[in-house]
Amino acid sequence: MLDINFIRNHQSLVEKSSHEKGYSVNISDLLMLDDRRKALLQTVESLRRERNEVAGQMKGGKPSPELIAKGKAIKEELAKKEPELSSIEQELSDMLQQVPNIIFEDVPLGGEECSVEISNWGKKREVGVDHLDYATQRGWLDFERGAKVAGAKFYYLKDGLALLENALLQFGLKKVTEHGFHYMTVPDMVSSRILEGCGFNPRSSKQSDEYYIEGEDLAMIATAEMPLTGYHMDEIIDEKELPLCYAGYSACFRKEAGTYGKYTRGLFRVHQFNKLEMYVFCLPEDSKKTHEQIREIEEEIWQEIGIPYRVINIAAGDLGAPAAKKYDIEYWSPVNQKYQELTSCSNCTDFQARSLNIRVRRENGSIETLHTLNGTAISLARTMVALIENYAEPEGKLKIPSVLQPYFGGATEL
RNA sequence: GGAAGGGUGGCCGAGUGGUUGAUGGCACCGGUCUUGAAAACCGGCAAGUUAAUAGCUUCGCAGGUUCGAAUCCUGUCCCUUCCGCCA
Numbered sequence A: 001m002l003d004i005n006f007i008r009n010h011q012s013l014v015e016k017s018s019h020e021k022g023y024s025v026n027i028s029d030l031l032m033l034d035d036r037r038k039a040l041l042q043t044v045e046s047l048r049r050e051r052n053e054v055a056g057q058m059k060g061g062k063p064s065p066e067l068i069a070k071g072k073a074i075k076e077e078l079a080k081k082e083p084e085l086s087s088i089e090q091e092l093s094d095m096l097q098q099v100p101n102i103i104f105e106d107v108p109l110g111g112e113e114c115s116v117e118i119s120n121w122g123k124k125r126e127v128g129v130d131h132l133d134y135a136t137q138r139g140w141l142d143f144e145r146g147a148k149v150a151g152a153k154f155y156y157l158k159d160g161l162a163l164l165e166n167a168l169l170q171f172g173l174k175k176v177t178e179h180g181f182h183y184m185t186v187p188d189m190v191s192s193r194i195l196e197g198c199g200f201n202p203r204s205s206k207q208s209d210e211y212y213i214e215g216e217d218l219a220m221i222a223t224a225e226m227p228l229t230g231y232h233m234d235e236i237i238d239e240k241e242l243p244l245c246y247a248g249y250s251a252c253f254r255k256e257a258g259t260y261g262k263y264t265r266g267l268f269r270v271h272q273f274n275k276l277e278m279y280v281f282c283l284p285e286d287s288k289k290t291h292e293q294i295r296e297i298e299e300e301i302w303q304e305i306g307i308p309y310r311v312i313n314i315a316a317g318d319l320g321a322p323a324a325k326k327y328d329i330e331y332w333s334p335v336n337q338k339y340q341e342l343t344s345c346s347n348c349t350d351f352q353a354r355s356l357n358i359r360v361r362r363e364n365g366s367i368e369t370l371h372t373l374n375g376t377a378i379s380l381a382r383t384m385v386a387l388i389e390n391y392a393e394p395e396g397k398l399k400i401p402s403v404l405q406p407y408f409g410g411a412t413e414l
Numbered sequence B: 001g002g003a004a005g006g007g008u009g010g011c012c013g014a015g016u017g018g019u020u021g022a023u024g025g026c027a028c029c030g031g032u033c034u035u036g037a038a039a040a041c042c043g044g045c046a047a048g049u050u051a052a053u054a055g056c057u058u059c060g061c062a063g064g065u066u067c068g069a070a071u072c073c074u075g076u077c078c079c080u081u082c083c084g085c086c087a
Helices: A004-009 A011-021 A027-058 A065-097 A131-137 A143-150 A159-178 A192-197 A225-230 A284-305 A351-355 A380-391 A402-408
Strands: A116-121 A182-185 A189-191 A218-220 A236-238 A244-253 A272-282 A309-313 A325-333 A338-347 A359-361 A367-369 A371-379
Touching: A004 A011, A004 A027, A004 A065, A011 A027, A027 A065, A116 A284, A131 A380, A159 A182, A159 A244, A159 A272, A159 A284, A159 A371, A159 A380, A159 A402, A189 A192, A189 A225, A192 A218, A192 A225, A192 A351, A225 A244, A225 A272, A225 A371, A272 A284, A272 A380, A284 A309, A284 A325, A284 A338, A284 A371, A284 A402, A309 A338, A325 A380, A338 A380, A351 A371, A371 A380
Parallel strands: A182 A244, A236 A359
Antiparallel strands: A116 A309, A189 A218, A244 A272, A272 A371, A309 A325, A325 A338, A338 A371, A359 A367
16 A cells, blocks of 8 residues: 555645556545544544543552542543544545555556557567467367366366476576575465455455455465565565565466456466466665566566567556556467467565565664565466467477476477 | 463563563673773663654454553464374
8 A cells, every 4th residue: 555644745646646547546535534533543642641641640549539530531532532533544544455556657658558568579480379279189288177177267287288387387496596586385375464465456346356265364366476475564674684585386366257358268367377476575776676677587588488579568557556567578479469468577666565564674773665576487377378389380299498308308399 | 173371572581450661681782891802891772653752552463341451351363282183
């Protein structure tokens, strides 16, 4: 969430930025509620002060009836005001949760179609192989039995594709650890505080894309970003420890409701997939630089695997609430003759960190909210789609990119 | 799942109704001493809110009792040990 004082001092900026992102938030209402909160807080605090003074006068001796009566009166007054205050605070917090992060100045305005290509790499292939037909025919992919067991858009990977997934993970791990990321596995469920603190829609929202556990305050994670953000919740980290770079590997679960009209064939959009995610906690002044570094690592991965791609700067209207700026890497799909999303990396500045109370203690002792960033290292299911489209021969073998060959005992094709 | 015990400041650990936001120790910072360091001694040292070194809040969390709660009651979460179950 944003800092209420920041909102107060930059009202028009917040309104403009929210509007660009497509959020309708009434900042004036929010500030008026905060005014009410402050006034009531002062009342409550002066009552508490009186209460403490009265109680202090009584200790030791036997209190006079007058003093006790005074104390009782204060207590009753507080009993009326305090619930009022907490209800306003709750309401204010709910409203604050609705305000999305401020976008950076270099984020293109407009909807999805306004995202800007900032670079591209590789030679687009003219023709490709449909991954679903190819992998199913080779007995590597079974959506039918996935559906039988768990419903539509669940699947089994077998033999070649299952081995390929493992090889891709090993390669991704090698890349991220080379860049100083600490590999970790994470809980595949998180509590609602983590989920909402990361900026995802709460359970009550119709737009929620998460699976929830009935009777528990738990959701299946949609990305390792969730447990990685929560890792340092309520902590104050010494400046010299930063940046903290983690690479979390997890299953990811998504309902994918409301994805009609988007490309959903085969493994491209499924309810469960595995992903290696990079995550960084850093100093506020370092986050822009770090964002570029994460993007470079992602590009390095696709270049080494040899998949043509472009990098786009995501337009404001297509940014989620937490991101101040986001890059997507889209690979060239020779099958669909268009670019399709493969990875993304976001600079969430202090938005998630403020919600989850993650701070840095500076060398001079001062404390402030730090910045968080996330980026996909490898999203396995989609990567396998891109790989088959680019590397399979129709009715033939799947060539193995050279960087993956070590994980197949040096074999050059499957 | 059953039983018992426990959650206090960066760490350890006192504290069972009234200057205890919290004794003490460790760690850390500053000083004296020393050629330097160590030791010893002196001083400082939680967070949030706030314009504030005023006040208020915080002893896992949430309620309750009371003029007053770290301390009593209820619920809840987590941890430890034992039993059961189990990869």
